[in-house]
Amino acid sequence: MKSSLRIHVIYAMLGLLMGITLSAIGFTDYDQLFNMFTFADTRMLFAFASGVGLAAMVFGILHVTRIMRLEKKIYHPGTIMGSILFGYGWVMCGACPGIALIQLGQGKLPAILTLIGIFVGVRTYRFLHERYFHWDTGTCGI
């Protein structure tokens, strides 16, 4: 039970950190996002790329020194199709799954509609997946 509490505290803390950081960078602001995709403003693009670069450097060093293994994600036919749907949806609603929640937290009421859409989408996919696709998807390494 004690370790369960520890996990909850850690996840809560990381959630807060994510919410504050993504807000402070501007990923919750559709104007900023749209300007990133049209390359009118490359600030967030560089933020994202340098974040990946920093983490890649640390994980790479830990991998080479054999302290930590790299976590590989599974490739399957849905990777490409799903990414296309996601990219299209991202421009329409201005949110990836986490962003919609943060937008709601900031008082952006339309995000409720996005959240409904995401919830239905997640459930619909599982339904289709079990019915028709049967791909091996290791979603986000959980």
Place this chain on the structure above:
Amino acid sequence: MHGYLNWWMGGLALGGITILFRFLTGRTLGVSGSWRKVAFWRQESANDKAMQAFTQNQEGAANAFLAATLAEFGETSTDAGIDDEVQRAKPASAKQVVPWTAHLLFLVCMALGGLIWAVFSGNLHLHYELSPIHSHISGTFGDMSFMLLVGGFLVGMGTQMAGGCSSGHGLSGCSNFSWSSLVATAIFFSTAVVVANLIKVVM
């Protein structure tokens, strides 16, 4: 003018969170995975229970094995080797189950983080539209609602299908040099770039 972090501070923060998440949880960062766990909380909590019983049984089995060894060979046999072996086996076999409630808390606290930022940056008030550009693109309130619902649906469906989102594939997958994540990130990003530029041309 807009009051957001500049690019390198944003990069430090994003990279830092990705690394911190890995160190604290032993797992890779991914919001869409949390979404899946929360959206299917009933199935997931059953899975959690089964996994927990399994890991506890494994620990129990290791303990029983140790006790049996003690009974058979006496205290001296356990001085070095077996104890070490049991200690080393533990973290690997008992990879802790993350209950779905922790994922729920993660999502709720993200919203809370948004609220905290809004309070401290002086942006705390109710918004009835997403942003000026979004309203300009979508037009009426009805059209905007339709765009958000359909867009959200595509995001939910697409991220589950692709097995990750901008955090799972983009941040943690790419920084782990995962081939499928590099492909996924390149595709969802370029799709978004194409769609956004098309909209810009039409508008």
